[in-house]
Amino acid sequence: MTTVAAYAAPAAKAPLERTTIERRAVGEFDVLIDIKFAGICHSDIHQAREGWGQAIFPMVPGHEIAGVVSEVGPGVTRYAVGDRVGVGCMVDSCRECDNCAAGLEQYCVRRPTWTYNAVGKDGEPTYGGYSEKIVVDENYVVRIPDGLALDVAAPLLCAGITTYSPLKHWNTGPGKKVAVVGFGGLGHMGVKIAHALGAEVTVLSQSLRKQDDGLRMGADHYYATSDPATFEQLQGSFDLILNTVSAPLDFPAFLSLLRTDGALVNVGLPEEPVQIPLSAVAGGRRSLSSSSIGGIAETQEMLDFCAAHGLGAEIELIGAQEINEAYERVLASDVRYRFVIDTATI
Numbered sequence: 001m002t003t004v005a006a007y008a009a010p011a012a013k014a015p016l017e018r019t020t021i022e023r024r025a026v027g028e029f030d031v032l033i034d035i036k037f038a039g040i041c042h043s044d045i046h047q048a049r050e051g052w053g054q055a056i057f058p059m060v061p062g063h064e065i066a067g068v069v070s071e072v073g074p075g076v077t078r079y080a081v082g083d084r085v086g087v088g089c090m091v092d093s094c095r096e097c098d099n100c101a102a103g104l105e106q107y108c109v110r111r112p113t114w115t116y117n118a119v120g121k122d123g124e125p126t127y128g129g130y131s132e133k134i135v136v137d138e139n140y141v142v143r144i145p146d147g148l149a150l151d152v153a154a155p156l157l158c159a160g161i162t163t164y165s166p167l168k169h170w171n172t173g174p175g176k177k178v179a180v181v182g183f184g185g186l187g188h189m190g191v192k193i194a195h196a197l198g199a200e201v202t203v204l205s206q207s208l209r210k211q212d213d214g215l216r217m218g219a220d221h222y223y224a225t226s227d228p229a230t231f232e233q234l235q236g237s238f239d240l241i242l243n244t245v246s247a248p249l250d251f252p253a254f255l256s257l258l259r260t261d262g263a264l265v266n267v268g269l270p271e272e273p274v275q276i277p278l279s280a281v282a283g284g285r286r287s288l289s290s291s292s293i294g295g296i297a298e299t300q301e302m303l304d305f306c307a308a309h310g311l312g313a314e315i316e317l318i319g320a321q322e323i324n325e326a327y328e329r330v331l332a333s334d335v336r337y338r339f340v341i342d343t344a345t346i
Contacts, residue, residue: 001025002032005346006131007320008058012050015324018346021060021127023135031079031138032071033087038129039064039155039313040339042185042246042268043089045327047117051271055117062129062341063089063115066144066154076138084144086303088157089293091115091126091140103295105140130323132346142300145307152312155185155338156303158293159313163190163242164302165294166265167197170240174198179234179241179257181225183210185330186244186267188314188337191219193302194242196309202238204230204254213336217314231256236284244268252280255288263287313338319345 002023007016026032044061046052065087069079079085092113093105100108113120116128127134144153163186172178178199180190187203194201195218202221203214211222223230234257241254246268255264267290281288294302306312314337318326326339 002133004132006060006127007323007346008060008127008130009048010058012048012055012057016048016130018320019058021131023133024122024124026071026073026135028073028075029138030073030135031069031076031085031141033065033067033085033134033136033141034070035065035067035129035132035134035343037066037151037154038062038341038343039158039315040323040326040330040341041155041158042330043158045330046246046269046271048327052269056119056125059117060127060130061116062131063087064154064157064159064340065115065129065134066150066157067134070133072138078138079141079143084146084150086142086144086153086157087115087129087134087136087140088142088161088299089115091136092120103297105295106293130320130341130343130346132343140296142296142303145304147307147310148303148312151317151340151342152315153303153306154340155313155315156189156306157299159186159189159338160193160306161294161299161302162186162267162291163244164193164305165298166242166267166291167194167240168298169291170263170265172197172199172240176200176239177202177237177259179204179238180219181241181243181249181254182245182268183214184244184333185313185335185338188213188217189311190242190244191217192311193306195219196305196311202234204241210336213314238262240265242267246270248272248274251276251288255280255286258284258286260284261286263289266290313340315340317342321345
């Protein structure tokens with residue numbers, strides 16, 4: 001066991017504070033990672049404040065982890081000391097079900113072991129990336145290509161794969177019209193990736209406040225959803241709408257923007273239930289779906305794709321003492337576009 005410093009929420013809705021946690025000893029197939037940077041995801045706030053249901057405390061959030069390997073177990077073959085690596089939203093799965101066998105560990109029928117706010121196979125709670133070090137089985141670690149700086153790569157471990165996976169699954173590419181709802185931590189990566197895949201990309205945001213940024217990052221068009229004319233003008237326009245916001249939408253209005261056989265895919269998860277009249281889906285044989293991160297192989301594919309196209313997250317680097325302030329700023333949509341913790345400050 002190794003004692004490391006971390007920032008944890010001691011109870012639901014309590015401010016995060018500096019503490020120490022125990023990391024397990026490096027096992028045969030384990031990798032010890034010195035964490036260099038950890039992104040702050042809206043999911044961290046949902047869970048630290050029990051917005052998605054009962055949680056495990058004390059909680060060390062963080063599932064956008066970038067660092068360097070400092071020790072490997074005797075059976076490790078994929079990584080060596082000094083390698084630049086990342087850890088995303090999960091650190092284990094059953095490895096036996098059809099989904100795990102197909103590289104869809106995120107849909108493990110026995111549930112993945114999430115990087116934090118979960119219980120591992122050893123019966124101990126998992127602690128995330130707001131910490132100095134983490135021990136992870138090599139099969140749930142990915143390599144960060146040399147072309148990506150670690151700080152801008154960290155958010156790709158959630159925000160990058162959460163948008164890349166559905167864009168690939170719904171065949172985003174040349175000739176396809178894609179709309180991204182929301183232009184925040186997830187949305188800005190959705191725009192960058194959809195553009196790099198060759199699609200015609202439109203941002204649908206509440207206002208035009210971030211329009212210049214959106215166009216700079218690859219959007220072809222940018223519309224304000226607060227303007228009713230937007231929905232009249234864009235009816236039947238899109239093959240795919242990627243909804244990145246974690247608040248309820250006027251789903252009938254957004255579904256009306258789809259072409260026949262188009263899909264609206266949700267990657268933001270509101271805390272409250274939403275109601276959707278089925279008539280909004282039936283017209284035009286539209287689909288309403290969702291997506292959850294990606295498997296380990298696809299996460300590696302995403303990182304390689306981002307490195308090849310020069311895509312990193314737009315970040316604001318902060319010290320650990322600024323985490324609580326950053327949480328409030330995320331809730332106020334006051335970040336462009338992802339907070340990343342310099343873990344040297346923990």
